[in-house]
Amino acid sequence: MTQFAGISIDKIGRGAAEVPTESVQGNSMSAAPAGVPQQETAAAAAVSVKRVSKVFGDVHAVREASFDLPKGRFLTILGPSGSGKTTLLRMIAGFDAPTAGDIYIGGQPVKAVPPHKRAIGMVFQKLALFPHMTAAENVAFPLKMRRHDARTIPQKVERYLELVRLGGYGKRRINELSGGQQQRVAIARALVFEPDLLLLDEPLAALDRKLREEMQLEFRRIQKELGVTTINVTHDQREALVVSDEIVVMDGGEIQQMAQPVHTYRTPANAFVANFIGVTNFLEGPVVETSDEAIVLSVGGMRVNGAAGGTARVPSQGELAAGALRAEQIRIAPTVQGFSGLGNVVNGEVRDAIFEGERIVYEVGVPELGGAVLRVFDHDAESHQQFGPGDSVALGWNAKDMYIFKK
Amino acid sequence: MRPSRAAYPMRWRVMDSLERIAGLLWPRSFSAGLPYLMLLPALLLVGVLVWGLVEIGDSSLRTLDTSTFLMSENYTLANYQRALNERFFTTVAGRSLMGSLIVTVITLVFAFPYSYLMVRTPSSALRKFLLVALFLPFFIGQVVRAYGWLIILGNQGMVNEALGLVGVSPIRLLYNYPAVLFGLVQYMLPFAVLMLAPAMTAIPAELESAASSLGANWISTFRHIVLPLSKPGLVGAGLVVFTLSLTDFAIPAILGGGSQDFIANAIYDQFFRTSDQGMGATLSLLLVAVGSILVGLVFMVFGAGTLAMGGDRK
Numbered sequence: 001m002t003q004f005a006g007i008s009i010d011k012i013g014r015g016a017a018e019v020p021t022e023s024v025q026g027n028s029m030s031a032a033p034a035g036v037p038q039q040e041t042a043a044a045a046a047v048s049v050k051r052v053s054k055v056f057g058d059v060h061a062v063r064e065a066s067f068d069l070p071k072g073r074f075l076t077i078l079g080p081s082g083s084g085k086t087t088l089l090r091m092i093a094g095f096d097a098p099t100a101g102d103i104y105i106g107g108q109p110v111k112a113v114p115p116h117k118r119a120i121g122m123v124f125q126k127l128a129l130f131p132h133m134t135a136a137e138n139v140a141f142p143l144k145m146r147r148h149d150a151r152t153i154p155q156k157v158e159r160y161l162e163l164v165r166l167g168g169y170g171k172r173r174i175n176e177l178s179g180g181q182q183q184r185v186a187i188a189r190a191l192v193f194e195p196d197l198l199l200l201d202e203p204l205a206a207l208d209r210k211l212r213e214e215m216q217l218e219f220r221r222i223q224k225e226l227g228v229t230t231i232n233v234t235h236d237q238r239e240a241l242v243v244s245d246e247i248v249v250m251d252g253g254e255i256q257q258m259a260q261p262v263h264t265y266r267t268p269a270n271a272f273v274a275n276f277i278g279v280t281n282f283l284e285g286p287v288v289e290t291s292d293e294a295i296v297l298s299v300g301g302m303r304v305n306g307a308a309g310g311t312a313r314v315p316s317q318g319e320l321a322a323g324a325l326r327a328e329q330i331r332i333a334p335t336v337q338g339f340s341g342l343g344n345v346v347n348g349e350v351r352d353a354i355f356e357g358e359r360i361v362y363e364v365g366v367p368e369l370g371g372a373v374l375r376v377f378d379h380d381a382e383s384h385q386q387f388g389p390g391d392s393v394a395l396g397w398n399a400k401d402m403y404i405f406k407k
Numbered sequence: 408m409r410p411s412r413a414a415y416p417m418r419w420r421v422m423d424s425l426e427r428i429a430g431l432l433w434p435r436s437f438s439a440g441l442p443y444l445m446l447l448p449a450l451l452l453v454g455v456l457v458w459g460l461v462e463i464g465d466s467s468l469r470t471l472d473t474s475t476f477l478m479s480e481n482y483t484l485a486n487y488q489r490a491l492n493e494r495f496f497t498t499v500a501g502r503s504l505m506g507s508l509i510v511t512v513i514t515l516v517f518a519f520p521y522s523y524l525m526v527r528t529p530s531s532a533l534r535k536f537l538l539v540a541l542f543l544p545f546f547i548g549q550v551v552r553a554y555g556w557l558i559i560l561g562n563q564g565m566v567n568e569a570l571g572l573v574g575v576s577p578i579r580l581l582y583n584y585p586a587v588l589f590g591l592v593q594y595m596l597p598f599a600v601l602m603l604a605p606a607m608t609a610i611p612a613e614l615e616s617a618a619s620s621l622g623a624n625w626i627s628t629f630r631h632i633v634l635p636l637s638k639p640g641l642v643g644a645g646l647v648v649f650t651l652s653l654t655d656f657a658i659p660a661i662l663g664g665g666s667q668d669f670i671a672n673a674i675y676d677q678f679f680r681t682s683d684q685g686m687g688a689t690l691s692l693l694l695v696a697v698g699s700i701l702v703g704l705v706f707m708v709f710g711a712g713t714l715a716m717g718g719d720r721k
């Protein structure tokens with residue numbers, strides 16, 4: 001039994017009503033499977049964060065954050081700027097003390113353990129390589145500080161430089177390396193002393209897109225190769241989806257959802273997560289009908305079928321709610337023919353067609369939905385009919401693809 | 408067609424006409440020479456300095472005729488011989504060099520934690536306090552400060568009075584070598600901190616966090632990270648403190664009471680007491696030479712980029 005109900009039970013593609021409820025929301029510990037004592041779950045986890053808060057003056061940087069991360073997994077903390085990601089990471093590293101709550105590493109409380117006594121490798125946002133040392137000296141630094149046998153240090157340094165594909169670059173000064181190479185030196189330095197935990201604070205943010213994507217895969221390769229438990233911080237949703245085993249989505253200092261990437265993407269826990277990840281359309285209106293799996297909204301007078309989304313209370317009849325619908329889950333065609341199986345079908349007019357290379361994004365105005373403008377992706381545009389501004393089109397989507405959250 | 412007033416404001420038109428006038432006075436083709444023209448003031452300044460040095464060099468090669476109190480007509484190296492051999496001069500030189508070295512070391516030792524605290528403290532109130540405390544002495548001036556020390560450390564001064572209250576008889580705290588060094592350290596501290604602070608600001612605090620997460624305690628972090636990276640600042644501050652101490656006049660004169668002369672005091676005496684311009688000039692030149700050689704050596708050892716703060720080495 002894992003701590004993550006959302007992970008242990010594969011629910012991909014099933015009704016959204018049973019989205020990984022237990023895995024989400026800040027104080028999820030109370031939702032641990034019955035019969036498993038909390039003590040035990042904490043011991044099994046490499047990192048366990050329990051109701052941790054951090055207050056700076058009157059800013060609640062982190063509010064009651066809780067999660068458990070099993071050994072060897074890759075967790076990404078994803079959230080917009082100022083959502084408390086760095087603050088949470090710094091508390092795990094030991095640079096800041098939590099205002100409230102406890103952090104366990106390897107089952108041990110670390111409140112009284114200073115950073116240099118924690119076995120944590122950290123890669124900083126600005127890398128924090130030592131400019132007065134060579135690449136090899138940087139990588140050797142933690143080994144010297146941790147009093148490893150001096151005779152084994154050069155081999156270890158070379159081995160880890162090779163691991164990050166920098167074999168033979170040891171003698172270079174830091175300023176003689178490219179951005180991506182410096183990045184890899186920082187990773188080697190954080191890993192060389194075989195820490196229990198690797199922390200990454202947006203180390204890829206400064207790189208150009210191509211290099212960033214390369215490094216994301218590199219991270220994944222190294223992490224899998226060494227099996228080191230890793231917590232990565234980013235505000236790049238793509239990076240989160242690509243590299244992680246688990247994603248924690250944060251906003252305003254609170255954890256919004258913790259789940260596997262597919263679940264985070266397909267079954268967002270709330271409107272924030274739905275909006276933050278992917279391109280999402282929102283349709284707002286009062287709830288006119290609720291049943292077990294389906295909820296019907298009235299948008300601009302039209303009935304729209306959706307499914308209850310997330311963990312929050314299912315909105316009741318008459319309440320204002322928002323339906324979240326991803327741009328790629330809408331089908332677009334010249335007429336409604338062939339949309340027979342879909343729960344929602346509307347007619348609209350193309351306002352704009354934006355060519356993005358691998359796909360075309362249509363902005364479609366839908367008078368039936370009170371003039372709402374929906375964004376629709378059309379991949380593989382070459383082989384289908386293309387539309388231009390002013391064209392009449394039909395849109396359709398499955399009811400289960402539209403999650404309804406309370407406003 | 409006239410552009411409207413709003414689209415083409417008065418200020419622009421004024422600038423345009425100014426540019427046109429400038430173009431008449433200083434055609435574009437001249438502009439290649441502009442950088443050289445801007446060097447002119449600097450060249451002028453250096454020129455005057457060199458001229459002065461040549462004059463001093465000239466006097467240093469003439470001896471004073473004690474019967475007529477006129478400078479000799481012919482050139483001789485006698486002054487240099489006296490300066491390097493006579494006991495009085497070598498003592499003064501040794502005292503100044505040794506004193507400056509001690510002052511430099513002590514000042515850097517005190518200035519380092521001060522600048523570190525000033526740069527790194529999370530409390531802006533403390534930072535402001537440290538900054539004000541740093542600049543306050545600049546408004547007071549060296550001579551006034553030295554007299555202040557006379558009041559505090561004199562035989563009837565505050566310190567001795569306080570000692571008297573606990574039954575200790577007055578101690579001679581002034582007019583000795585330690586008093587001069589003490590005064591110099593106190594005077595040099597702000598200079599050293601001002602030179603060190605930018606060098607320390609240039610060290611990202613993240614480096615220290617990184618070092619600690621990599622297993623370094625604060626002593627190791629200091630030794631392996633903070634100290635080596637502050638080297639440019641330390642060298643610069645050391646150089647400034649050393650040369651300022653070596654050439655200082657007021658503090659050895661006031662706190663030394665004539666018994667603890669530094670080179671500058673000896674030069675003053677030669678010019679204005681014994682009126683031996685030749686000897687004064689000789690001592691001045693020797694001082695300039697020692698200072699230049701020292702700066703040259705430091706540049707050779709640490710690289711000329713040292714004083715440029717935080718630039719790439721060489």
Ligand SMILES: Nc1ncnc2c1ncn2[C@@H]1O[C@H](COP(=O)(O)OP(=O)(O)OP(=O)(O)O)[C@@H](O)[C@H]1O
Pocket residue numbers: 056057059060061079080081082083084085086087088235
């Ligand atoms: N030392 C501090 N003193 C006061 N407020 C702070 C401090 N550090 C962070 N904060 C505040 O806490 C909140 C969370 O900051 P944090 O650095 O954790 O954000 P983040 O999620 O890492 O953002 P980013 O993606 O921009 O790095 C912000 O509102 C920030 O202003």
Ligand SMILES: [Mg+2]
Pocket residue numbers: 085086087
């Ligand atoms: Mg951050």
